[in-house]
Amino acid sequence: MYIYRQVLQSILAGTRCVFPRHISTGVVANMPIKVGDKIPSVDLYENNPGNKLNAAQIFGKGKHVIFAIPGAFTPTCTEKHVPTFVTDISKIKAKKVDSVNCISINDPFVMASFGKHLKADGKVRMLADTCGDFTKAIDMELDLKALLGNTRSKRYAMVVNDGVVTALSVEENPADATCTKSSDILAYL
Structure with a gap:
């Protein structure tokens, strides 16, 4: 009853709730990933749910390009973004890049089909962030509900x-897709 009364009083007073015994109600905000940060140890999926890959492990050694899209088969992703990486794969690989990876919050079957549709097989890895864990870990979530x-x-x-x-x-x-196409990334390599 005491906590309920404290919460109600705080709401009515327009103040933030503070509870005894170190119960925190504060929101811990992720900070967006930035240059100098490590890739989180989060699982991604390639082709099917049984092919789980840990991001920290697959990107832990070597040089990699990672790009993300809001959704497979969406207009900008299909027509203006992913195809630039497929087309420029030899230019990117010439810069000693070990892998080029597309990540999306989709299931692995959709990502595999999307890759086939764009003829990305053997060029761009299509990685599914099925529950958005990687996206959350790097604070790149976008509300498109x-x-x-x-x-x-x-x-x-x-x-x-x-x-x-x-x-x-x-x-x-x-x-x-004005600063995230392959030509933009080539300038950083």
Whole structure:
């Protein structure tokens, strides 16, 4: 009853609740990933739910390009963003990049189909962030529930060297691909 009374009094007074015994009601905010940060140890999926890959392990050694899209088969992703990486794969690989990876909050079957549709097989790895754990861990969530049914990822592109982010670009508008295409990332390599 005491806690209930404290909460009610705080609400009526317009103040923040403070509870005894170190019960915290504060919100711990993630900070968006930035240059110098390590890639989190979170699982991603490739092709099917049985092929689980840990992000910290697969990006822990070597040079990698990671880019994210709000959704497979969406117009900008399908027409203006992912195809740039497929087309420029030889230019990217010439910069001694070990892998190019597309991450989206979709299931692994959708991502595999999306990759086949764009002829990305053997060029761009299509990685599913099925529950958005990777996206949450790097604080790149985007509320697209009204348009796409759930929380999705912001459109971004990054370069990772030995597990550490060395370059990062994030689109302000998820419908745009103005600073996250392959040509933009090539400038960082």
